[in-house]
Amino acid sequence: MTAESRILELRAELDQHNYRYYVLDEPSVPDAEYDRLFNELKALEAEHPELVTADSPTQRVGGAALSAFSQVRHEVPMLSLGNAFEENDLREFDRRVVEGLDLPAGDLFGDGAAVDYSCEPKLDGLAVSLLYRDGQLVQGATRGDGTTGEDISVNVRTVRNIPLKLQGEGWPAVLEVRGEVYMSKAGFERLNQAQIEAGGKTFANPRNAAAGSLRQLDSKITASRPLEFCCYGLGQVSAPLADTHIGTLEQLKAWGMPISRELRHAAGVAECLEYYRDIGARRNDLPYEIDGVVFKVNSLASQRELGFRAREPRWAIAHKFPAMEELTEVLDVEFQVGRTGAVTPVARLKPVKVAGVTVSNATLHNMGEISRLGLRIGDVVTIRRAGDVIPQVMEVILERRPKLTRPIEIPKECPVCGSPVEPTQLIKRGKGKEVVSEGAVYRCIGRLGCAAQLKQAIVHYVSRRAMDIDGLGEKSVEQLVDEGLIQSPADLYRLEFEQIVDLEGFAELSSNNLLDAIKASKKPSLARFVYALGIPDVGEETAKVLARSLGSLERIQKALPEVLTYLPDIGMEVASEIHSFFSELHNKQVIRDLRERGLEIQDEGGVGVELAASVSFAAFVEKLGITGVAATGAKKLADKAGSLDGLIRLSEDWLDLSSMKGINEKAKGALREFFVSENTQRARAIEAQLLDFGMHWSSEKKVAAGLPLAGQTWVLTGSLERMSRDIAKDKLESLGAKVAGSVSAKTHCVVAGPGAGSKLAKANELGLKVLDEDAFVTFMGKHGIAI
Numbered sequence: 042m043t044a045e046s047r048i049l050e051l052r053a054e055l056d057q058h059n060y061r062y063y064v065l066d067e068p069s070v071p072d073a074e075y076d077r078l079f080n081e082l083k084a085l086e087a088e089h090p091e092l093v094t095a096d097s098p099t100q101r102v103g104g105a106a107l108s109a110f111s112q113v114r115h116e117v118p119m120l121s122l123g124n125a126f127e128e129n130d131l132r133e134f135d136r137r138v139v140e141g142l143d144l145p146a147g148d149l150f151g152d153g154a155a156v157d158y159s160c161e162p163k164l165d166g167l168a169v170s171l172l173y174r175d176g177q178l179v180q181g182a183t184r185g186d187g188t189t190g191e192d193i194s195v196n197v198r199t200v201r202n203i204p205l206k207l208q209g210e211g212w213p214a215v216l217e218v219r220g221e222v223y224m225s226k227a228g229f230e231r232l233n234q235a236q237i238e239a240g241g242k243t244f245a246n247p248r249n250a251a252a253g254s255l256r257q258l259d260s261k262i263t264a265s266r267p268l269e270f271c272c273y274g275l276g277q278v279s280a281p282l283a284d285t286h287i288g289t290l291e292q293l294k295a296w297g298m299p300i301s302r303e304l305r306h307a308a309g310v311a312e313c314l315e316y317y318r319d320i321g322a323r324r325n326d327l328p329y330e331i332d333g334v335v336f337k338v339n340s341l342a343s344q345r346e347l348g349f350r351a352r353e354p355r356w357a358i359a360h361k362f363p364a365m366e367e368l369t370e371v372l373d374v375e376f377q378v379g380r381t382g383a384v385t386p387v388a389r390l391k392p393v394k395v396a397g398v399t400v401s402n403a404t405l406h407n408m409g410e411i412s413r414l415g416l417r418i419g420d421v422v423t424i425r426r427a428g429d430v431i432p433q434v435m436e437v438i439l440e441r442r443p444k445l446t447r448p449i450e451i452p453k454e455c456p457v458c459g460s461p462v463e464p465t466q467l468i469k470r471g472k473g474k475e476v477v478s479e480g481a482v483y484r485c486i487g488r489l490g491c492a493a494q495l496k497q498a499i500v501h502y503v504s505r506r507a508m509d510i511d512g513l514g515e516k517s518v519e520q521l522v523d524e525g526l527i528q529s530p531a532d533l534y535r536l537e538f539e540q541i542v543d544l545e546g547f548a549e550l551s552s553n554n555l556l557d558a559i560k561a562s563k564k565p566s567l568a569r570f571v572y573a574l575g576i577p578d579v580g581e582e583t584a585k586v587l588a589r590s591l592g593s594l595e596r597i598q599k600a601l602p603e604v605l606t607y608l609p610d611i612g613m614e615v616a617s618e619i620h621s622f623f624s625e626l627h628n629k630q631v632i633r634d635l636r637e638r639g640l641e642i643q644d645e646g647g648v649g650v651e652l653a654a655s656v657s658f659a660a661f662v663e664k665l666g667i668t669g670v671a672a673t674g675a676k677k678l679a680d681k682a683g684s685l686d687g688l689i690r691l692s693e694d695w696l697d698l699s700s701m702k703g704i705n706e707k708a709k710g711a712l713r714e715f716f717v718s719e720n721t722q723r724a725r726a727i728e729a730q731l732l733d734f735g736m737h738w739s740s741e742k743k744v745a746a747g748l749p750l751a752g753q754t755w756v757l758t759g760s761l762e763r764m765s766r767d768i769a770k771d772k773l774e775s776l777g778a779k780v781a782g783s784v785s786a787k788t789h790c791v792v793a794g795p796g797a798g799s800k801l802a803k804a805n806e807l808g809l810k811v812l813d814e815d816a817f818v819t820f821m822g823k824h825g826i827a828i
């Protein structure tokens with residue numbers, strides 16, 4: 042291929058990527074790949090200056106502005122930065138600065154004159170310009186192509202850390218501040234989680250999330266997004282703020298402008314490189330994503346002297362870090378079997394270095410993820426490695442799809458044990474109906490008959506936070522299973538000295554120690570044991586809730602899914618998992634065997650306060666799922682009917698029901714039909730079990746009367762960090778307290794988080810008891826409520 046045709050090809054490709062990146066906010070390739078193409082073009086054009094044209098991507102920065110926002114001309118162009126990828130690029134930059142400033146050049150032994158540089162992390166977000174007139178924010182704009190951007194004034198005003206007016210005094214009449222709008226790693230995770238829960242689209246990385254959030258025509262959406270701003274310089278100003286770059290930023294900071302916490306001086310290139318290495322080492326720990334560091338000549342007079350080359354300042358450079366995203370090929374997709382039988386697809390990749398680490402596998406989560414990606418074996422994909430998490434496949438590059446690709450099919454049989462692999466069922470019970478659909482998660486039904494599941498189940502069973510059996514590592518479990526010595530956790534208690542002493546890594550002492558540890562684990566608390574069983578979706582917290590609320594393994598085993606949903610933080614899906622785990626014959630047998638072999642599970646006695654407190658008859662009526670009956674309607678029906686029998690009678694009594702106020706016709710119709718079907722039986726079974734478990738609910742007041750905080754009024758104020766106020770309110774109410782919105786002499790106690798204002802002041806004035814969040818958590822803990 043001739044240089045000319047390669048140049049044309051590169052330009053066309055870069056134009057396309059630019060459009061996707063700048064205009065659509067949907068990058069088609071990782072930055073690293075874009076940079077490579079761009080640099081290849083730059084190099085070719087340098088070799089063939091006669092082929093450079095004005096429309097080459099190297100001759101402009103960025104893309105056209107979206108037409109939906111009005112346009113803003115930048116009085117002072119918004120610049121881009123030149124890049125340094127290697128140490129030598131930075132040394133070259135420094136050499137040009139030294140030369141440009143006519144400073145004494147370095148000799149053989151030194152780096153030359155030590156220019157005073159500023160150093161800061163290069164945030165991976167969006168450049169914006171903020172215009173302040175007489176200290177008031179009057180306009181916000183995106184960078185656009187550097188000369189013309191979009192007017193996003195309304196949007197920038199929603200970014201929490203952008204001051205709407207400047208603090209202090211002495212600001213110039215016209216002050217244009219420039220910086221980066223970005224999303225923190227935590228904000229990004231939260232946003233994606235919320236998007237998943239709301240069924241919306243998730244973002245590939247914080248930069249896309251920030252761009253997608255800021256350039257919203259509906260600024261309410263922008264307002265709901267966790268955007269942040271960091272200032273790094275100035276545009277037009279009617280008077281200078283200082284003689285140096287750092288002085289300027291410090292002045293801006295004094296006026297309320299957020300600047301980088303990592304801003305530092307560096308004397309000469311050596312200290313710049315030290316800064317680069319230091320930030321690089323801390324890159325994963327910083328709360329936001331960065332793609333490099335920026336060095337600037339600190340003296341503004343020197344900056345003026347150096348001036349510009351094309352669109353880049355000669356006094357600043359971005360020293361890039363290795364990219365966290367890379368392109369590679371999916372060689373194959375294999376399936377792994379997890380502890381609960383979940384069959385998880387894993388991509389085997391053509392090994393590729395991502396930020397210094399060779400990556401050859403990436404998780405694909407489940408079949409839903411594969412269809413979302415549209416992935417086929419042989420595809421070229423973007424992978425991303427962030428922090429310590431397993432690398433992920435972000436995107437398929439369709440433009441690069443080879444002719445021959447293969448579809449990814451979930452195996453019909455478990456790759457380990459050959460049992461059938463079946464989709465998990467998603468059961469949604471609501472509106473009195475049960476809707477069953479196939480989930481994206483597939484499971485091997487082999488249970489403990491599947492060596493993969495058995496091994497992991499045993500490893501989990503003996504782990505420290507479960508049964509805490511020391512001396513049994515993964516390797517030993519593998520041997521025990523492969524030798525056929527263990528077929529279920531119950532077999533642990535049948536192991537004999539002769540069987541283990543010959544295993545690899547075991548000797549006399551370690552064998553005895555293991556047997557002692559097994560013996561010592563025979564009296565687990567109920568919560569530990571339930572956790573150790575490894576029920577899907579039941580972690581330590583849920584296990585504790587089950588133990589505390591139901592008090593005995595018998596009750597947990599026979600609890601109906603609906604009854605389980607009365608427990609804190611247990612929804613229908615988890616409840617179904619628990620119920621079906623204990624319904625399974627094989628699991629029942631394992632529990633019987635464990636008991637037979639001397640396991641004595643320490644029951645926690647009666648039914649805990651949480652169940653007793655959280656069941657009101659109104660909640661029961663609401664949970665029946667009668668069409669059109671929500672919380673208020675359920676309360677009305679509960680008050681009138683008083684009991685399930687009463688409710689059934691009411692549903693049959695046309696006159697009585699018709700005359701009821703506050704319940705709409707549709708709901709009345711649904712109620713009449715509800716108890717005609719098998720719902721009656723089910724409702725009675727649930728009621729019977731709740732009563733059997735110690736519930737009595739003739740009225741809400743009676744339930745509250747026996748509770749520790751009955752009759753007390755509490756107030757929550759300020760922000761709580763470990764829980765939402767709603768959760769705190771629920772927990773207080775579960776102890777019988779009333780939670781009020783305002784403080785009065787009748788208030789029993791005020792929980793005050795950071796930012797508490799007038800309510801706290803009033804509480805202090807009245808001499809009321811005030812708890813901070815820590816004290817509150819401790820208090821709740823004493824009442825058996827974990828937060």
Ligand code: JCF
Binds near residue numbers: 335354
């Ligand atoms: O953090 C950044 N992304 C960043 C971009 C920081 C800077 O100090 C910049 C920049 C773009 C242009 N300075 C200029 C002049």
